[in-house]
Amino acid sequence: MKLDLSLARKYSRPGPRYTSYPTAPHFGPQVGTAQYLAELGDPQVPVTADFSLYVHLPFCRSRCTFCACNVLITSRRDQIAAYLELLKQEIDLLAERLGSERQVGQLHWGGGTPTYLTAGEIEDLMGHLRSRFAFSEDAEISIEIDPREFTTEQAAVLAETGFNRASCGVQDFALPVQEAINRHQSYELTYHVLESLRSHGIGQINLDLIYGLPYQTEASFSRTLDEVLTLQPDRLAVYSYAYLPHLKKQQQLIDPETLPEPELKLALLSRTIARLTEKGALVYIGMDHFARPDDELALALENGDLQRNFQGYSTRAGLDMYGLGMTSIGQTHNYYIQNHKRLSDYRRSVNAGQLPVERGVRLTAEDHLRRQVIHAVMCRFEIDIPAIEAQHGIDFRRHFARELPNLEPFAADGLLVDDGERIRVTEAGRLFIRNIAMTFDAYLPAERDRPGRSQTTATYSATV
Numbered sequence: 001m002k003l004d005l006s007l008a009r010k011y012s013r014p015g016p017r018y019t020s021y022p023t024a025p026h027f028g029p030q031v032g033t034a035q036y037l038a039e040l041g042d043p044q045v046p047v048t049a050d051f052s053l054y055v056h057l058p059f060c061r062s063r064c065t066f067c068a069c070n071v072l073i074t075s076r077r078d079q080i081a082a083y084l085e086l087l088k089q090e091i092d093l094l095a096e097r098l099g100s101e102r103q104v105g106q107l108h109w110g111g112g113t114p115t116y117l118t119a120g121e122i123e124d125l126m127g128h129l130r131s132r133f134a135f136s137e138d139a140e141i142s143i144e145i146d147p148r149e150f151t152t153e154q155a156a157v158l159a160e161t162g163f164n165r166a167s168c169g170v171q172d173f174a175l176p177v178q179e180a181i182n183r184h185q186s187y188e189l190t191y192h193v194l195e196s197l198r199s200h201g202i203g204q205i206n207l208d209l210i211y212g213l214p215y216q217t218e219a220s221f222s223r224t225l226d227e228v229l230t231l232q233p234d235r236l237a238v239y240s241y242a243y244l245p246h247l248k249k250q251q252q253l254i255d256p257e258t259l260p261e262p263e264l265k266l267a268l269l270s271r272t273i274a275r276l277t278e279k280g281a282l283v284y285i286g287m288d289h290f291a292r293p294d295d296e297l298a299l300a301l302e303n304g305d306l307q308r309n310f311q312g313y314s315t316r317a318g319l320d321m322y323g324l325g326m327t328s329i330g331q332t333h334n335y336y337i338q339n340h341k342r343l344s345d346y347r348r349s350v351n352a353g354q355l356p357v358e359r360g361v362r363l364t365a366e367d368h369l370r371r372q373v374i375h376a377v378m379c380r381f382e383i384d385i386p387a388i389e390a391q392h393g394i395d396f397r398r399h400f401a402r403e404l405p406n407l408e409p410f411a412a413d414g415l416l417v418d419d420g421e422r423i424r425v426t427e428a429g430r431l432f433i434r435n436i437a438m439t440f441d442a443y444l445p446a447e448r449d450r451p452g453r454s455q456t457t458a459t460y461s462a463t464v
């Protein structure tokens with residue numbers, strides 16, 4: 001793929017990753033526990049037979065300065081134990097509402113550092129989940145692992161309790177980068193953790209890297225890619241660094257002068273795609289994901305079944321998702337729902353016997369339509385205009401008359417082709433997929449027009 005690096009500066013601007021639409025900044029207090037309960041109890045609302053659970057475990061031992069996750073730094077085990085008790089109460093509240101007809105098709109533990117829990121705590125929490133919910137036989141049960149917080153005992157418990165996928169953060173193996181982000185994690189440590197997982201039968205391994213971190217160069221990141229390939233991940237996420245120092249205080253410890261410019265970031269991504277897909281080692285799924293050709297994510301891409309949710313690309317993103325734990329986000333037919341972000345609010349709500357919802361958004365028919373268009377861009381790299389028209393009863397070109405002229409610069413730069421029936425993103429266009437998707441986001445123009453600092457700038461990371 002021949003790439004014009006000057007496009008990086010042209011298109012680099014703050015923008016969403018579209019793990020949801022409307023995006024999280026548009027969630028508000030107009031949606032709370034009452035709306036969530038009404039949605040869960042309404043027999044008219046379509047539900048998926050299987051559902052997905054996300055469990056948020058916010059604790060970490062120390063803070064990585066690049067981190068944008070919702071974390072609590074603690075060394076107090078009693079604080080973790082108290083949180084786990086609250087979580088179990090919330091599980092009971094949700095299980096009561098969902099009833100026993102449906103099954104868990106997907107469970108993910110994220111954080112924070114889920115493996116900051118002891119083996120005993122993992123066993124106890126998973127036992128509680130299994131006692132309250134039925135799991136489908138082929139359920140995907142996954143956990144985020146920090147190799148710096150991992151023991152063989154934990155590997156054994158994860159396997160015994162049914163985990164079948166592990167996601168390991170790496171970020172970058174280069175030492176200057178690790179020093180700058182306060183995260184020291186050697187290749188050897190990562191290698192041994194993966195060995196331990198695989199020897200216990202947890203064979204599905206995802207690895208996460210980040211490009212756009214301080215001091216990264218093309219040469220250093222190439223070395224990291226080579227090392228990562230020797231670890232033979234089934235899936236590899238290579239995220240663009242979300243630098244938001246005005247929102248994430250710890251990121252203020254990162255000197256902005258040490259961050260790669262947009263041209264270098266684009267070169268890093270382009271080189272990453274070339275290196276990882278060389279000789280068919282991995283398939284480029286889109287935006288930030290790669291998978292082995294026989295992985296179900298790659299097969300879903302081929303079959304047009306790929307979807308997107310809060311965990312990025314997924315084959316099971318069509319399932320209703322229920323969040324558990326502080327800050328977690330769920331998705332039902334009509335709503336996005338987010339739990340309280342402060343531990344004290346979460347605790348108060350659960351102790352009062354309430355599902356601890358802080359905010360959310362109810363999707364309008366227009367939101368449903370635009371979400372489908374945006375996800376078609378992000379997951380299938382094309383908009384099938386007759387299909388969208390048939391499903392939503394609209395004249396696509398008339399409905400999006402204001403937006404379509406904004407696609408012309410992408411077409412002129414060879415990033416997409418509009419043949420009348422289909423709007424298709426080209427190979428080079430995949431590197432600017434967020435920009436193309438933003439064209440159909442009805443909320444962004446309103447944000448840009450707001451006086452003072454634009455909320456777009458304040459909330460989203462750079463697209464390139």
Ligand code: SF4
Nearest residue numbers: 060063064067069112
């Ligand atoms: S990157 Fe992971 S380990 Fe580091 S602070 Fe964030 S959640 Fe914790």
